[in-house]
Amino acid sequence: MSASTLLELRDVGKVFGDTVALEPTTLSIDEGSFVAIVGPSGCGKSTMFNIIAGLLAPDGGEVRLHDQPVTGATGHVGYMLQKDLLVPWRTVEDNITMAKRLTGRVSAADRGEARRVARQYGLGEFLRHYPSALSGGMRQRVAFMRTLVTHQPLLLLDEPFGALDAQTRLEMQQWLLQVWKDTERTVLFITHDVDESIFLSDRVLVMSPRPGRVVADIVNPLARPRTVDTLVDPQFVTIKGQIMHLLHGGQP
Ligand code: ADP
Numbered sequence: 001m002s003a004s005t006l007l008e009l010r011d012v013g014k015v016f017g018d019t020v021a022l023e024p025t026t027l028s029i030d031e032g033s034f035v036a037i038v039g040p041s042g043c044g045k046s047t048m049f050n051i052i053a054g055l056l057a058p059d060g061g062e063v064r065l066h067d068q069p070v071t072g073a074t075g076h077v078g079y080m081l082q083k084d085l086l087v088p089w090r091t092v093e094d095n096i097t098m099a100k101r102l103t104g105r106v107s108a109a110d111r112g113e114a115r116r117v118a119r120q121y122g123l124g125e126f127l128r129h130y131p132s133a134l135s136g137g138m139r140q141r142v143a144f145m146r147t148l149v150t151h152q153p154l155l156l157l158d159e160p161f162g163a164l165d166a167q168t169r170l171e172m173q174q175w176l177l178q179v180w181k182d183t184e185r186t187v188l189f190i191t192h193d194v195d196e197s198i199f200l201s202d203r204v205l206v207m208s209p210r211p212g213r214v215v216a217d218i219v220n221p222l223a224r225p226r227t228v229d230t231l232v233d234p235q236f237v238t239i240k241g242q243i244m245h246l247l248h249g250g251q252p
Contacts, residue, residue: 004030004031004032005028005029005030005031005067006029006030006031006032006065006066006153006154006186007028007029007052007063007064007065007154007186007188008026008027008028008029008062008063008064008065008067009025009026009027009028009048009051009052009061009062009063010026010061010062010063010064011024011025011026011060011061011062012024012025012026012048012051012058012060012061012062012063012071013025013058013059013060013061014044014047014051014056014058014059015059019210020210020211020212021044021047021211021212022044022047022048022051022058022211022212022213023044023211023212023213024060024061025048025061025213025214026061027205027214027217029154029186029188030186031153031186032184032185032186033186033187033202033203034177034180034186034187034189034200034201034202034203035187035188035189035201035202035203035204035205036189036190036191036196036197036198036200036201036203036204036205037188037189037190037191037197037204037205037207038190038191038192038193038194038197038204038205038206038207038243038247039192039206039207039208039209039247040192040208040209040247041192041209042209042210042212043207043208043209043212043213044207044209044211044212044213045158045190045207045212046158046190047212049079049156049158049188049190051063051071052077052154052156052188053074053077053079053156054070054071054072054073054074054075054076054077055074057071057072058071065154076152076154077152077154077155077156078147078148078150078152078154078155078156078185079147079155079156079158080143080144080147080155080156080157080158080160081158081159081160082158082159082160082161082162082163084131084139084140084142084143085143086131086139086142086143086146087131088130088131088132089130090130090131091127091128091129091130092118092123092126092127092128092129092130092131092134092142093111093114093115093118093127093128095131095142095143095146096114096117096118096142096145096146096149097110097111097114097146097149098146099146099149099150100149110149113149114127114145114149115127117145117148117149118142118145120182121141121145121175121178121179122141122175123138123141123142123145126138126142135168136163136164136165136168137164137168137171137172140160140161140164140172141172141175143160144157144160144176144179148179148183148185152185153185153186154185154186154188155185155186155187155188156188156190157187157188157189157190158190159190159191159192160172160176160189161173161191161196162191162192162193169196170228173196173199173200173226174226174227176200177200177224177225177226181224181225189201194240194243194244194247195231195240197243198220198222198236198239198240198243199226199230199231199236200226201220202219202220203217203218203219203220204216204217204218204220204239204243205217205218206218206243206246206247208246208247215246215252216242216243216246216252218239218242218243220239221235222235222236222239
């Protein structure tokens with residue numbers, strides 16, 4: 001581990017019956033980095049996230065955050081899923097402050113923060129709207145803001161843009177990179193989409209099923225900020241080739 005390590009997995013694994021959901025896995029994630037995890041269904045991505053979040057006990061190994069053991073403990077990550085899980089009878093503002101509502105009282109400062117981040121990131125005019133009035137992309141923005149205001153240093157995003165159309169998805173990716181840059185969080189981002197994994201990340205972990213494991217850890221050399229031109233950069237195409245090869249059973 002180095003001074004800038006936020007998260008460490010040390011030999012963390014999980015077996016369900018005969019299925020090795022995740023082989024014992026060791027990796028470390030630097031503070032402030034954006035790490036994408038790409039792989040087909042069943043390769044252990046969600047199992048890994050649930051272990052990091054403390055929602056699932058690993059069979060062995062240890063999860064450490066800021067060099068402290070957190071295996072099996074909850075409350076140290078912000079977790080967002082593809083399904084936005086917004087509360088339909090609450091406004092955008094109330095949805096953003098939902099974590100506080102569930103754990104205690106929503107203060108004036110909480111409301112102020114919700115309004116500020118909503119205005120800053122394109123949701124200002126929707127603060128009094130209900131989720132049913134919003135597009136898919138806008139709903140995901142609200143879900144992400146709700147995750148952000150929990151002030152956790154580590155955000156686990158499990159295919160948050162998986163259900164969006166290609167154009168909205170690209171807009172959301174650029175939006176997310178802006179928020180990430182402004183707020184200096186550390187992001188682990190699961191996706192099925194190879195382009196998305198490269199466009200967003202500093203590093204791509206490629207996973208493979210049966211047994212679920214990380215087969216490659218690729219450092220992404222592409223410069224930031226990322227733009228539409230990034231998608232046709234020769235380096236982008238090279239990394240994409242490398243990942244596609246691995247996802248189709250090729251050797252690292
Ligand atoms: P991914 O998120 O990459 O699609 P998962 O982590 O959900 O993969 O699952 C990895 C493997 O473990 C799959 O084969 C899945 O069927 C199995 N698995 C996951 N959760 C359970 C469970 N609670 N009980 C039994 N098998 C499970």
